[in-house]
Amino acid sequence: MTKRAEKKRSLLLKAARSVVRDGGFRELQMNTVAAAAGVAVGTIYRYFPSKAQLCAELVGSVSERELSVMQEIAKDEGPAPVRLQAAVRSFAARAFKSGRLAYAMIAEPVDPEVEDVRLRYRAEISTVFKQLLSEGRAEESLQVLDLDTASTCITGAFMEGVIGPLSPGEEASAAEIERAVEQIAVFCLRAVAAPPPIQATPPDATDRSEIAS
Amino acid sequence: MTKRAEKKRSLLLKAARSVVRDGGFRELQMNTVAAAAGVAVGTIYRYFPSKAQLCAELVGSVSERELSVMQEIAKDEGPAPVRLQAAVRSFAARAFKSGRLAYAMIAEPVDPEVEDVRLRYRAEISTVFKQLLSEGRAEESLQVLDLDTASTCITGAFMEGVIGPLSPGEEASAAEIERAVEQIAVFCLRAVAAPPPIQATPPDATDRSEIAS
Amino acid sequence: MTKRAEKKRSLLLKAARSVVRDGGFRELQMNTVAAAAGVAVGTIYRYFPSKAQLCAELVGSVSERELSVMQEIAKDEGPAPVRLQAAVRSFAARAFKSGRLAYAMIAEPVDPEVEDVRLRYRAEISTVFKQLLSEGRAEESLQVLDLDTASTCITGAFMEGVIGPLSPGEEASAAEIERAVEQIAVFCLRAVAAPPPIQATPPDATDRSEIAS
Amino acid sequence: MTKRAEKKRSLLLKAARSVVRDGGFRELQMNTVAAAAGVAVGTIYRYFPSKAQLCAELVGSVSERELSVMQEIAKDEGPAPVRLQAAVRSFAARAFKSGRLAYAMIAEPVDPEVEDVRLRYRAEISTVFKQLLSEGRAEESLQVLDLDTASTCITGAFMEGVIGPLSPGEEASAAEIERAVEQIAVFCLRAVAAPPPIQATPPDATDRSEIAS
DNA sequence: CATGAATGAGAATTCATTCAT
């Protein structure tokens, strides 16, 4: 029961995710999702009480995944600056590859219920950076004034770095993306690095995987 | 004639703005705006051909103002880092004060037509910073690898810095705002400052200034 | 599936037809049709993408039927003049019986999309006559200068003949209708008959048959 | 007063006419007419109590003109067949040249109030033909069964002859028009001519003028 | 008298949600 139900739920969420990736939240309609999942509309309502709830869980699941990747990186060995850059690179690289999905998660339509989830995860991601920054400050490799602001700004910086150049629906070459990711990572690090700035680590080492299909 | 029409247009835009400030774009419906403006729905259509156009102009007018303020600051005298910080501060301070409006302008749902306008202005804001960075590099007060990436990241950083903490409808004290604005400005500057970093405030003093909580 | 959908579509078209029959295209509104069909407005949109499409199909289905009847007759055995008269008679008789519907189909207001369909079918009806005239000319039973003009004029003649006397919403006795139909058929035939004219009825007998009034 | 008012009324009607010629009844909106007349909407209401009334008078005035031209031709000297052909030619030629206007008068949108006017004039035109046919019958140059039907069919024939080939907005060369007009006139005559058919008179002799600007 | 901005009823269309099968 619960097992089967869990499967169905994640099937539906996956369908919703693919819909949003292709057309943004604008296209996220119950009909569309049902079609993408190969089920009837009514079925969705057996697993999710409302569209808002579906959206909320969608945002939640995507964010959750990002969060856990970053948390893992943050828990790695090594100096904080290295891990910070790695985290930024990872997030940026994944966002780049996920196309419109990442964009939709930060900048697109939301009803209040979804906004809540978004804020919750945003806060948790911030927490990851906060922890990193805090550790870096302790080991004197990073220098930050306000942990909250800094982590938020870092998030904004690499998000904008990702979506800014990419008008929705544009493609970039792998090389371009790699370069951009690197620039972004450097930018973020420099903003918080203690002088003399830590040398950037080579890319790809920490680039785990792209954002879920 | 045109003068009177201009007045009416801006009256309606003002009404729309107030609607968005209170309830976000979600509440921006033709009848809501009409009610807020104290006119009939049809009247709006005398001045704006469609809701999309109204939205676009709303976003445009708000963004335009921000943009011109920043352009003004960027053209001032003085070293680039100072102007850069001033521009960031200005935007952040104004955005904080505008409450939900800024949030809506930066991050909320919209149709493609409006999104266009939003992206256009974001790009222009980026351009302002690009110019500043370029000047700073020339005078060796700033240090950036890639102008495009850096300016984009700065834009993202301070925008997220503003809307990140701003759960829609939250209030902050004047002091908190002032502090946040300052943090954001410092963050942005440090990311691009040439070593030894220009210090808006003495580093030691602020290194301890983390929020008590 | 498709079968059930087809049924529903034709149910809706039938409802639309009855609305038009009673009140002309003027009354053809989505809620009127919905009411006539005993469904909710939204339901119509499951089967027709827009009002224009519904109208177009309505006109199309009615015209299609007329067209196929005439084509059938035109393909029969026998001399062209006989078939020509039969075709005209058939159309006129059916149109008279359909009341305001025929009027609406032939002469009433519509949007461009519907007008297209209407014109297309008119043209096809013309084509039927063109073929008949061509055959008649070959067998020397008909005499026409220009096939296109003649077939078009015939179409116009009997259509006007039908809707001309039909002020929307007027009733006529069966006998009156039969007479009118016959007159129209004779008129059309005579315009293209080769001398000596084929006489459907002896000329002297009918020369006096003008309506008593 | 009345004189000045009459002038204004006809100015407005003229404007309405030009609007319909260009865009059909679909474009006949109070705003559009006002613009075309160079007056304010309110002004129209000083001279016409409603849009319906304006439409009715528009149809009336156009029809009136046609009617009087035909009446004049019908009253000329000469055998009925000649005058009949002349009348058809005149109407057809004028209709061809008037473009969409003629089309709008017979085949386009109408509210019930306008329909009345149209029917009234249609009847009067029919009367003209009836008279001609009646005279022709008396002098044994024409042969008709039912005067009403025949006159209606004639009207339909040449109207369709005019609008059938002309998809709205198409242009035809002067030569093409002349030829078509002639074909139509011949067609109509033959439908009612007594055998042996009267020879067609040369065109242009009776082509008075085109439908009012 | 003329103006034209304002009105607001009316019509089309969308889409989350329900419920009979």
Place this chain on the structure above:
DNA sequence: TATGAATGAATTCTCATTCAT
């Protein structure tokens, strides 16, 4: 349980008509 047709409230947009200036 699953289905997907049906629902109908909500929203945008149009345009004849009115009325203060």
